[in-house]
Amino acid sequence: MIKHFFEPKSVAVIGASDTPPKGGYHVMNNLINYGFKGKIFPVNPGKKEILGCTVYRSIKELPEAAELAVIVIPRDGVLQALRECADKGIQSIIISSGGFSDADDEKGKEMARQVSELVRQLGLKIMGPNSLGVIDLSSGLNTTFGPLGVVKKGDIALLGQTGLFATGFIRWIHSGQYFGLSKVVSLGNKSDIDESDVLEYVANDSDTRVIAMYLEGVRDGKRFYKLAAEISKSKPIIVIKSGRTERGRRSMLSHTGTLAGDDNVFNALCKQAGIIRVYSFQKLFDLSKAFSYLSLPLDNNIAIISGSGASGVIGSEYAAERGLELPEFNENTVRKLKGIFPEWAPVKNPLDIWVAIEMVGYNQTIPTCLNAVADDPRISSIVLAIAAPFMEFDLAGIVENVRRKYPQKCLVVCFVSGSNDIAQKNFAELEKARIPCYFWMENAISVISKLCQYRDYLRRQD
Amino acid sequence: MIKHFFEPKSVAVIGASDTPPKGGYHVMNNLINYGFKGKIFPVNPGKKEILGCTVYRSIKELPEAAELAVIVIPRDGVLQALRECADKGIQSIIISSGGFSDADDEKGKEMARQVSELVRQLGLKIMGPNSLGVIDLSSGLNTTFGPLGVVKKGDIALLGQTGLFATGFIRWIHSGQYFGLSKVVSLGNKSDIDESDVLEYVANDSDTRVIAMYLEGVRDGKRFYKLAAEISKSKPIIVIKSGRTERGRRSMLSHTGTLAGDDNVFNALCKQAGIIRVYSFQKLFDLSKAFSYLSLPLDNNIAIISGSGASGVIGSEYAAERGLELPEFNENTVRKLKGIFPEWAPVKNPLDIWVAIEMVGYNQTIPTCLNAVADDPRISSIVLAIAAPFMEFDLAGIVENVRRKYPQKCLVVCFVSGSNDIAQKNFAELEKARIPCYFWMENAISVISKLCQYRDYLRRQD
Numbered sequence: 001m002i003k004h005f006f007e008p009k010s011v012a013v014i015g016a017s018d019t020p021p022k023g024g025y026h027v028m029n030n031l032i033n034y035g036f037k038g039k040i041f042p043v044n045p046g047k048k049e050i051l052g053c054t055v056y057r058s059i060k061e062l063p064e065a066a067e068l069a070v071i072v073i074p075r076d077g078v079l080q081a082l083r084e085c086a087d088k089g090i091q092s093i094i095i096s097s098g099g100f101s102d103a104d105d106e107k108g109k110e111m112a113r114q115v116s117e118l119v120r121q122l123g124l125k126i127m128g129p130n131s132l133g134v135i136d137l138s139s140g141l142n143t144t145f146g147p148l149g150v151v152k153k154g155d156i157a158l159l160g161q162t163g164l165f166a167t168g169f170i171r172w173i174h175s176g177q178y179f180g181l182s183k184v185v186s187l188g189n190k191s192d193i194d195e196s197d198v199l200e201y202v203a204n205d206s207d208t209r210v211i212a213m214y215l216e217g218v219r220d221g222k223r224f225y226k227l228a229a230e231i232s233k234s235k236p237i238i239v240i241k242s243g244r245t246e247r248g249r250r251s252m253l254s255h256t257g258t259l260a261g262d263d264n265v266f267n268a269l270c271k272q273a274g275i276i277r278v279y280s281f282q283k284l285f286d287l288s289k290a291f292s293y294l295s296l297p298l299d300n301n302i303a304i305i306s307g308s309g310a311s312g313v314i315g316s317e318y319a320a321e322r323g324l325e326l327p328e329f330n331e332n333t334v335r336k337l338k339g340i341f342p343e344w345a346p347v348k349n350p351l352d353i354w355v356a357i358e359m360v361g362y363n364q365t366i367p368t369c370l371n372a373v374a375d376d377p378r379i380s381s382i383v384l385a386i387a388a389p390f391m392e393f394d395l396a397g398i399v400e401n402v403r404r405k406y407p408q409k410c411l412v413v414c415f416v417s418g419s420n421d422i423a424q425k426n427f428a429e430l431e432k433a434r435i436p437c438y439f440w441m442e443n444a445i446s447v448i449s450k451l452c453q454y455r456d457y458l459r460r461q462d
Numbered sequence: 463m464i465k466h467f468f469e470p471k472s473v474a475v476i477g478a479s480d481t482p483p484k485g486g487y488h489v490m491n492n493l494i495n496y497g498f499k500g501k502i503f504p505v506n507p508g509k510k511e512i513l514g515c516t517v518y519r520s521i522k523e524l525p526e527a528a529e530l531a532v533i534v535i536p537r538d539g540v541l542q543a544l545r546e547c548a549d550k551g552i553q554s555i556i557i558s559s560g561g562f563s564d565a566d567d568e569k570g571k572e573m574a575r576q577v578s579e580l581v582r583q584l585g586l587k588i589m590g591p592n593s594l595g596v597i598d599l600s601s602g603l604n605t606t607f608g609p610l611g612v613v614k615k616g617d618i619a620l621l622g623q624t625g626l627f628a629t630g631f632i633r634w635i636h637s638g639q640y641f642g643l644s645k646v647v648s649l650g651n652k653s654d655i656d657e658s659d660v661l662e663y664v665a666n667d668s669d670t671r672v673i674a675m676y677l678e679g680v681r682d683g684k685r686f687y688k689l690a691a692e693i694s695k696s697k698p699i700i701v702i703k704s705g706r707t708e709r710g711r712r713s714m715l716s717h718t719g720t721l722a723g724d725d726n727v728f729n730a731l732c733k734q735a736g737i738i739r740v741y742s743f744q745k746l747f748d749l750s751k752a753f754s755y756l757s758l759p760l761d762n763n764i765a766i767i768s769g770s771g772a773s774g775v776i777g778s779e780y781a782a783e784r785g786l787e788l789p790e791f792n793e794n795t796v797r798k799l800k801g802i803f804p805e806w807a808p809v810k811n812p813l814d815i816w817v818a819i820e821m822v823g824y825n826q827t828i829p830t831c832l833n834a835v836a837d838d839p840r841i842s843s844i845v846l847a848i849a850a851p852f853m854e855f856d857l858a859g860i861v862e863n864v865r866r867k868y869p870q871k872c873l874v875v876c877f878v879s880g881s882n883d884i885a886q887k888n889f890a891e892l893e894k895a896r897i898p899c900y901f902w903m904e905n906a907i908s909v910i911s912k913l914c915q916y917r918d919y920l921r922r923q924d
Contacts, residue, residue, distance in 0.1 A: 023820075075806070098817060102771075103806035162772035163816070168849045168879025176882035214772055242772070247788060248779035254808040255771035280776070281878070282902045309564075309717035310624035310676055310704070314742070317710035326709060344537070344565035346716035354625070355560060358485075387630045416743070417630025420638030440744045 002193070002201050004092035005127055006183060007139035008067035009038045012090065014059060014081050015073035016042030018050045023072045023096060023145030028053070030135075030142035033150055037140050041066055058084070065089030070133060070143045075099035078129065079114055086122040095128035096145050101189045101257030102130045112191060112257070119192050130256065131188025132166035137181055138207055144170070144186075154180015156288045157202040159195065160214030161187050161256050169281075178431035179289040182207040189256050194219040196227055203231040210291040212284050215241040217258035218266070225269050232274035233461055236291045236454055239275050240284050241266060274457040276450055283446065286438060290412070290447045293434040296455040297380045297410040300324050302448060303373045304350035307357065307387030311416040312350030315383060315441045322449035326350060327378045336372040340365055349379075354387070362393045370398065374406040381410035381451075383444045386426070387417050396429035403435065410451065413437045414444035464655070464663050466554035467589055468645060469601035470529035471500045474552065476521060476543050477535035478504030480512045485534045485558060485607030490515070492597075492604035495612055499602050503528055520546070527551030532595060532605045537561035540591065541576055548584040557590035558607050563651045563719030564592045574653060574719070581654050592718065593650025594628035599643055600669055606632070606648075616642015618750045619664040621657065622676030623649050623718050631743075640893035641751040644669040651718050656681040658689055665693040672753040674746050677703040679720035680728070687731050694736035695923055698753045698916055701737050702746050703728060736919040738912055745908065748900060752874070752909045755896040758917040759842045759872040762786050764910060765835045766812035769819065769849030773878040774812030777845060777903045784911035788812060789840045798834040802827055811841075816849070824855045832860065836868040843872035843913075845906045848888070849879050858891035865897065872913065875899045876906035 011031065017024035024044070028051050031040055040053050041062050047055040056062050059069075059081065069090045071081050075097045085093055100112035112129070119126050127133060133143030137153040144166045151174050158165040158181060166186040173179070182205060185198045195215055202208040211231070218224045228237055243249045243260025252258050270277045278284050302324050306312040316326050326349045329337070337347045340356045351373070356365040366384070373379055384399065395413070403411050413430050414437070415423040423439070430437040438444045473493065479486035486506070490513050493502055502515050503524050509517040518524050521531075521543065531552045533543050537559045547555055562574035574591070581588050589595060595605030599615040606628045613636050620627040620643060628648040635641070644667060647660045657677055664670045673693070680686045690699055705711045705722025714720050732739045740746050764786050768774040778788050788811045791799070799809045802818045813835070818827040828846070835841055846861065857875070865873050875892055876899070877885040885901070892899040900906045 099804065099806040102808075104808035104810075105806045108806045160772075162770065164770045164772055164849060164879050168770060171881045172879045174881075216772075216775065240776075242775045242779055245779045245782035247782035248775055251775040251778040251788075251810075251812055254810050255775050255814065280902060280904050281773075282904075308624065308626045308630060310622075310626055310678075311743075313678065313704045313710055313713040313717050314702075316713040317704055317707045320707035320709035326713075342561065344561040344567045344570045346564075346566035348566075348713075348716050350713055352717065387626060417626050417634045419633045419636075440742060442742050442744075 001092065002125070002197055004067040005094070005134050005193070006136045006141060006201065008092065008141065010041060010064065010066040011036070011038060011141065012041040012043055012059065012062055012066035012069040014043045014069055014071045016044050016050050016055065018047060026145045026147055027070055027072055027143055030144050030148055034135070034142040035140040036142070059088050060084060062088060068092045068094065070094045070096060072096045072145050075108070075111060079111065079118065082115070082118050082122070082124065086124060091123065092125045093127070094131055094133040094143050095126060096131060096133065096143070098130040100129040100191070102255065104254070112189065115191050126192040128188040129191060132163045132186035135166055135170070135181070135184035137183070149174035152180035154182060154292065155207060155209035156181050156292050157183045157205070157208040157211050159185045159187070159198050159202065159211065161190070161216045161258065162214045165214065178428065179292055190219060190258070196220055196223045199224070199227050199231065203227065203235065209235060210288050211235055211237045212288045213237065213239045215239060216243060216252045216256050217260050221261065221265070221269065225273050228273040228275050233458065237275045238278060238284055238287050239270065240278050240281065274454070276454055286443055286447050287450055290436045290451060293436050294410050294451065295408065296451055297448060298408065299380050300452050301327050301379055302381040302383060303376070303379045304383045304385060305353060305369050305373060306350055306385035306416070307354055308385065308416060309352040309354065311385050311387055311441050312352050315385065315445055316350050318442050318445040322445060324445070324449055324452065329373065329376050330378055333372050333376040337369060340368050366395065367398045367402070370402040371405070374402050374409045379409070381412070381448050383448065384411070384413045385416045385441055386413065386423070392422060395426045396433050396435065399430060399435050400433045410448065411435060412444050412448060414441055415439050416441050463554065463587070464659055466529040467556070467596050467655070468598045468603060468663065470554070470603065472503060472526065472528040473498070473500060473603065474503040474505055474521065474524055474528035474531040476505045476531055476533045478506050478512050478517065480509060488607045488609055489532055489534055489605055492606050492610055496597070496604040497602040498604065521550050522546060524550060530554045530556065532556045532558060534558045534607050537570070537573060537591070541573065541580065544577065544580050544586065548586060553585065554587045555589070556593055556595040556605055557588060557650070558593060558595065558605070560592040562591040562653070564717060566716070574651065577653050588654035590650040591653060594625045594648035597628055597632070597643070597646035599645070611636035614642035616644060616754065617669060617671035618643050618754050619645045619667070619670040619673050621647045621649070621660050621664065621673065623652070623678045623720065624676045627676065640890065641754055652681060652720070658682055658685045661686070661689050661693065665689070665697065671697060672750050673697055673699045674750045675699065675701045677701060678705060678714045678718050679722050683723065683727070683731065687735050690735040690737050695920065699737045700740060700746055700749050701732065702740050702743065736916070738916055748905055748909050749912050752898045752913060755898050756872050756913065757870065758913055759910060760870065761842050762914050763789050763841055764843040764845060765838070765841045766845045766847060767815060767831050767835060768812055768847035768878070769816055770847065770878060771814040771816065773847050773849055773903050774814050777847065777907055778812050780904050780907040784907060786907070786911055786914065791835065791838050792840055795834050795838040799831060802830050828857065829860045829864070832864040833867070836864050836871045841871070843874070843910050845910065846873070846875045847878045847903055848875065848885070857888045858895050858897065861892060861897050862895045872910060873897060874906045874910060876903055877901050878903050
């Protein structure tokens with residue numbers, strides 16, 4: 001059962017260790033740090049206790065058939081372990097070990113075939129090989145075999161064929177991002193469980209609101225399409241997929257041994273199924289947090305409020321290129337703004353607020369402009385571009401107030417220059433308040449345009 | 463004389479102040495902080511001394527005709543100040559004040575015409591209006607009217623129609639970037655001195671090796687083209703230019719009052735003249751520091767060494783899309799690498815080093831891989847992608863050693879995930895050693911492809 005890969009009542013760690021650099025140590029440590037709620041059965045022939053857990057000498061000697069086993073031993077012992085698991089009645093297994101279809105030698109490829117054979121013969125469910133497994137922020141399951149900080153529970157699921165989701169990106173999120181995760185899955189070589197299986201699972205998971213995926217190939221295109229088309233009506237699916245160049249397809253064979261399929265076909269599939277395709281991890285995360293924090297913009301009309309004229313100009317170009325409109329403010333808005341600008345200053349969209357800041361300071365300029373523009377019925381989304389904060393002021397507090405007052409407006413902040421330390425401080429405060437925050441104008445504009453595209457897809461489904 | 467705008471023997475500050483938030487205070491303070499080597503003559507009718515400098519009550523009362531005047535008073539007094547400067551024999555003038563062709567009212571536009579008229583009548587040289595003027599890291603001139611940290615002297619010149627170059631970006635560089643600047647020019651409305659004038663000046667400046675520009679329009683296309691074509695043979699010129707959409711062109715009118723011209727014509731001009739056109743400030747800086755730190759790659763062959771398989775795959779796609787090649791390593795290289803990988807692991811380009819790190823650790827994996835690949839005659843550029851540094855190790859020291867040994871190889875580091883604090887520490891150390899360092903794979907690959915394009919342009923000129 002796929003459920004056992006996310007919330008098993010018990011987990012056996014085959015190859016558990018008490019020595020820190022070893023993978024079998026980190027699996028144990030991560031289970032404990034993430035507060036796994038089930039029973040933990042470490043298996044190691046030479047130990048008595050690991051991190052406070054009683055150790056079992058072999059799979060056979062386990063006190064019960066664990067609902068999930070994690071295999072963290074070199075590849076040569078994997079087939080035997082699978083058989084022993086089956087004998088014990090353990091049916092759900094994560095194979096962390098690499099060197100199967102991802103290997104460069106015939107032996108690995110042969111062993112991959114044998115894993116598939118055992119799956120068929122013994123009725124096993126396998127995730128991997130070459131998989132870091134699952135992090136489930138609800139059950140506390142974490143089968144990653146590297147050291148990790150504990151990330152926040154949230155509504156974004158990360159699924160795919162990269163260990164980065166369960167290692168490097170967890171550390172990146174833990175050390176400087178503020179969005180939360182629901183489930184993380186590193187599929188590895190997909191000898192059995194594939195993207196469609198886990199997609200279906202998170203679709204029914206009430207914790208997950210946004211689904212972000214990295215794919216190299218799709219095993220069953222028809223099933224994936226049907227699932228995605230259904231799910232994307234209620235949860236946005238953002239996908240980065242490799243294999244659009246011949247070179248990329250070649251590299252994939254050494255990575256996960258996956259065949260990419262025709263990229264045009266995948267593109268068409270995305271369009272039809274409402275999948276939002278992106279081409280970099282940065283965009284994947286930029287967009288995931290926006291979907292997590294924001295409701296969708298009502299239309300394509302945006303305003304740019306910028307501390308720099310050049311950034312406003314550049315932002316209006318990005319907007320135009322991405323199908324967004326910058327309407328002029330209505331008379332009421334202009335009247336409210338005029339009061340804090342010198343008489344000669346243009347009060348137009350994009351709004352260059354520099355002269356207002358000089359005249360009345362940040363603390364009056366930012367709330368006056370944000371409130372006036374948010375109140376303008378012509379404007380649905382606002383990008384507030386902070387250009388040169390040399391004074392500290394409560395940016396997050398100001399933006400939060402406006403968002404509370406105008407919850408239907410899509411409000412995004414970006415830093416286009418200025419002191420790094422002040423920007424970092426503001427970034428942290430804004431993101432903690434679930435206001436999406438980006439560095440560089442194009443990232444902010446790009447996010448809003450993608451939200452609008454997804455909204456249009458949903459409307460076409462009505 | 464344009465030279466007086468960069469290294470005047472004396473500068474008069476019209477509207478000097480001793481009260482911190484005022485522009486006239488910051489000009490004084492910046493001149494002193496940047497160690498301006500000439501004489502400073504503050505002009506203010508009500509003060510005796512400002513920051514240790516004797517104050518003059520009027521322009522007329524100045525002890526000599528300063529080689530440069532900076533006007534930091536509201537727009538209504540500017541025309542009169544220009545006349546008084548001319549009477550005194552001051553010919554080179556920066557007008558900081560805004561509200562001329564950038565203004566929304568008829569009065570501003572009329573005053574802009576009068577400024578141009580005075581330039582003609584009185585033989586003045588004007589930078590601005592609406593200009594932050596010049597920062598010259600050699601003479602110590604800094605006419606910016608906001609607070610700034612002191613940035614490092616280096617070989618990158620920033621020229622253009624944005625105050626950001628002399629404000630927000632200086633603070634950004636000061637607080638977290640490690641490249642140095644030679645000259646910074648904020649042109650403003652270009653009533654007189656334009657992009658060609660300053661381009662010509664930095665072309666002859668021995669401090670400047672890389673020229674980065676933000677433009678909204680080009681006043682004299684023919685002159686700019688001739689200059690750029692000549693200069694780009696020895697100094698790369700990187701340009702971000704607004705006005706490629708109707709919406710952007712409209713926004714520009716409120717920013718600097720500039721007419722953009724036909725974007726296709728500008729694109730053709732760039733191609734012909736060897737100008738590297740980019741579309742974001744991020745790319746402008748990414749590329750400027752690469753040109754500053756690196757010599758040009760000998761050919762388009764790159765290697766990707768990555769702590770993550772997925773990032774290697776993604777990187778090889780970006781490379782293929784940008785005309786770069788990932789050749790297989792030669793036999794010698796493969797032999798040297800095999801020793802630190804499990805026997806089954808693929809030793810191919812892109813090189814996924816994760817299993818080697820698990821086997822022998824970072825401290826052996828990174829130098830072994832970097833040295834072997836740098837020694838491979840098939841490889842001209844290397845992207846080292848750090849995916850998940852959870853152990854601290856001397857990355858900068860390792861990379862520096864390899865660069866010293868293989869100076870003709872183009873070596874770039876990028877962080878594709880991992881702990882923010884470790885990445886920031888490594889970023890600082892690498893950049894201080896002039897090794898260009900980026901976040902996200904696409905930024906690193908994009909930089910190398912642009913270096914190759916410029917190299918191809920230069921070869922066509924031979």
